[in-house]
Amino acid sequence: MARFVFITGGVVSSLGKGLASAALGALLQARGYSVRLRKLDPYLNVDPGTMSPFEHGEVFVTDDGAETDLDLGHYERFTGVHAKGTDSVSSGRIYSNVLEKERRGDYLGKTIQVIPHVTNEIKDFISIDEDDVDFMLCEIGGTVGDIEGLPFFEAIRQFGQDKARGQCIFMHLTLLPYLKASGELKTKPTQHSVKELRSIGLQPDVLVCRSEHEIPEKEREKIALFCNVRPEAVIPAYDLKSIYEAPLAYHNVGLDQAVLDAFQISPAPKPNLARWHDVKDRLDNAEGEVKIAIVGKYTQLGDAYKSIAEALTHGGMANRTRVKAEWIDAEVFDKKDVAPYLEGFHAILVPGGFGERGTEGKIKAAQFAREKKIPYLGICLGMQMAVIEGARNVAGIAEAGSEEFDVEAGKKRFEPVVYHLKEWVQGNHVTKRHLGDDKGGTMRLGAYTANLAEGSVVAAVYGKTTIEERHRHRYEVDVKYREALEAKGLTFSGMSPDGKLPEIVEWKGHPWFIGVQFHPELKSKPFAPHPLFEGFVKAAVEVSRLV
Numbered sequence: 001m002a003r004f005v006f007i008t009g010g011v012v013s014s015l016g017k018g019l020a021s022a023a024l025g026a027l028l029q030a031r032g033y034s035v036r037l038r039k040l041d042p043y044l045n046v047d048p049g050t051m052s053p054f055e056h057g058e059v060f061v062t063d064d065g066a067e068t069d070l071d072l073g074h075y076e077r078f079t080g081v082h083a084k085g086t087d088s089v090s091s092g093r094i095y096s097n098v099l100e101k102e103r104r105g106d107y108l109g110k111t112i113q114v115i116p117h118v119t120n121e122i123k124d125f126i127s128i129d130e131d132d133v134d135f136m137l138c139e140i141g142g143t144v145g146d147i148e149g150l151p152f153f154e155a156i157r158q159f160g161q162d163k164a165r166g167q168c169i170f171m172h173l174t175l176l177p178y179l180k181a182s183g184e185l186k187t188k189p190t191q192h193s194v195k196e197l198r199s200i201g202l203q204p205d206v207l208v209c210r211s212e213h214e215i216p217e218k219e220r221e222k223i224a225l226f227c228n229v230r231p232e233a234v235i236p237a238y239d240l241k242s243i244y245e246a247p248l249a250y251h252n253v254g255l256d257q258a259v260l261d262a263f264q265i266s267p268a269p270k271p272n273l274a275r276w277h278d279v280k281d282r283l284d285n286a287e288g289e290v291k292i293a294i295v296g297k298y299t300q301l302g303d304a305y306k307s308i309a310e311a312l313t314h315g316g317m318a319n320r321t322r323v324k325a326e327w328i329d330a331e332v333f334d335k336k337d338v339a340p341y342l343e344g345f346h347a348i349l350v351p352g353g354f355g356e357r358g359t360e361g362k363i364k365a366a367q368f369a370r371e372k373k374i375p376y377l378g379i380c381l382g383m384q385m386a387v388i389e390g391a392r393n394v395a396g397i398a399e400a401g402s403e404e405f406d407v408e409a410g411k412k413r414f415e416p417v418v419y420h421l422k423e424w425v426q427g428n429h430v431t432k433r434h435l436g437d438d439k440g441g442t443m444r445l446g447a448y449t450a451n452l453a454e455g456s457v458v459a460a461v462y463g464k465t466t467i468e469e470r471h472r473h474r475y476e477v478d479v480k481y482r483e484a485l486e487a488k489g490l491t492f493s494g495m496s497p498d499g500k501l502p503e504i505v506e507w508k509g510h511p512w513f514i515g516v517q518f519h520p521e522l523k524s525k526p527f528a529p530h531p532l533f534e535g536f537v538k539a540a541v542e543v544s545r546l547v
């Protein structure tokens with residue numbers, strides 16, 4: 001029987017609710033409990049799969065192939081617990097389930113209403129697999145008072161009543177703005193936010209207050225008094241140098257203790273924070289720095305490649321070095337010489353992406369890395385671009401291209417070295433797709449096995465020859481070009497178990513040039529850096545020592 005912590009936010013968005021939830025998960029684990037984290041998003045998209053990374057940041061893919069909110073990435077990075085499709089839901093999904101049931105006649109002629117039908121659907125979602133963990137942490141997206149959020153707030157209120165007393169607690173994040181003119185922290189927005197919560201029947205047990213300045217004791221007491229929360233459950237949250245300091249920082253100000261107190265768990269088990277002390281030590285005591293260029297498309301919004309940025313940090317931590325990642329829009333050298341843009345970097349990463357824009361620039365970046373023997377990591381589209389580059393410039397297939405661009409642009413003349421996947425095998429199941437299919441949820445998604453060639457660089461990097469990694473793409477390198485490319489040194493060093501789908505390529509004779517069809521960044525953690533990122537940063541360190 002799980003205990004439930006519901007995490008809500010008020011005053012403004014982007015307060016770091018996801019991070020606070022993830023850090024709390026890590027702290028409960030440190031006290032010996034099992035945890036699962038969930039995200040309930042009020043927007044109407046059925047899932048974030050079709051949302052632009054410019055608007056909503058990265059789409060995080062789970063092992064079971066769900067396209068979810070990027071907060072699930074934080075949850076995994078902090079707890080190491082692999083998220084499932086059932087850990088992320090949106091209003092769109094909830095309503096679509098309800099309407100499907102209505103069409104099937106499941107409601108036996110009843111009038112369908114937000115209460116109880118929509119709220120019941122939300123409550124059913126919250127309780128999936130509830131018996132499997134000690135604590136279920138459910139974060140509600142958005143801020144209290146948003147129109148779309150109301151059914152979720154109502155559902156968690158009911159949920160708290162449905163369960164035994166003391167089985168659910170509510171944690172609320174707010175902001176204490178600082179007024180420079182008067183030199184004061186203001187508590188009024190927090191009071192209003194809690195008032196808003198209480199007006200819909202929710203009384204927070206723990207208040208987490210983000211603040212750029214230290215919160216004086218008397219302000220803390222005032223917040224406690226006005227918000228009807230115990231003073232020790234008013235938790236300050238200050239800005240940190242690194243997000244990975246959050247578990248220790250929250251522990252030091254008593255967050256986990258306040259949560260356990262709210263559940264009346266006494267005596268609380270002692271925490272073992274060794275993992276987080278080691279993480280902090282690696283962050284604080286890094287030596288040197290490597291400069292890595294990320295040649296992509298969604299470079300204006302940091303969240304668009306969240307997991308890649310984090311995985312690079314982890315790779316740096318594994319090598320006890322700082323990684324300075326610089327985001328470069330591939331489009332800027334589509335038609336220009338790349339050298340002035342990429343010279344001076346110790347490694348080049350081309351991440352995933354969709355659509356044709358900037359792809360000629362990415363192809364040039366792959367060529368530059370190959371020719372100058374600079375470490376290269378191509379992820380998904382970044383692998384496809386490396387293959388097209390090799391096909392054009394080394395194997396003499398001058399018209400090499402991808403169906404993704406040439407079909408969209410209505411062009412005819414080209415050799416589809418990368419083609420639209422129509423059929424593939426996962427376990428015992430064959431999946432089929434057609435060109436005009438819906439865009440939502442129809443990619444090759446989730447964890448697939450790959451077999452690595454003995455003696456290859458990737459086999460050494462992983463230290464094994466069977467791996468499982470997460471996918472999210474529609475297009476695939478065509479295995480029929482394998483022979484022609486391998487003859488020129490581009491080895492297909494990772495393949496799907498049936499030998500049909502190229503999963504990894506690497507250039508022979510290059511110190512570190514790897515392209516992968518999957519997304520290794522999704523599985524990297526600060527306390528368990530992904531081997532590809534560890535190896536990539538190590539290769540960059542070696543280059544930095546030469547110059």
Ligand code: GLN
Pocket residue numbers: 351352353354355379380381382404472473474475476
């Ligand atoms: N657009 C490419 C495809 O669909 C690559 C996708 C990606 O990089 N995630 O295959």
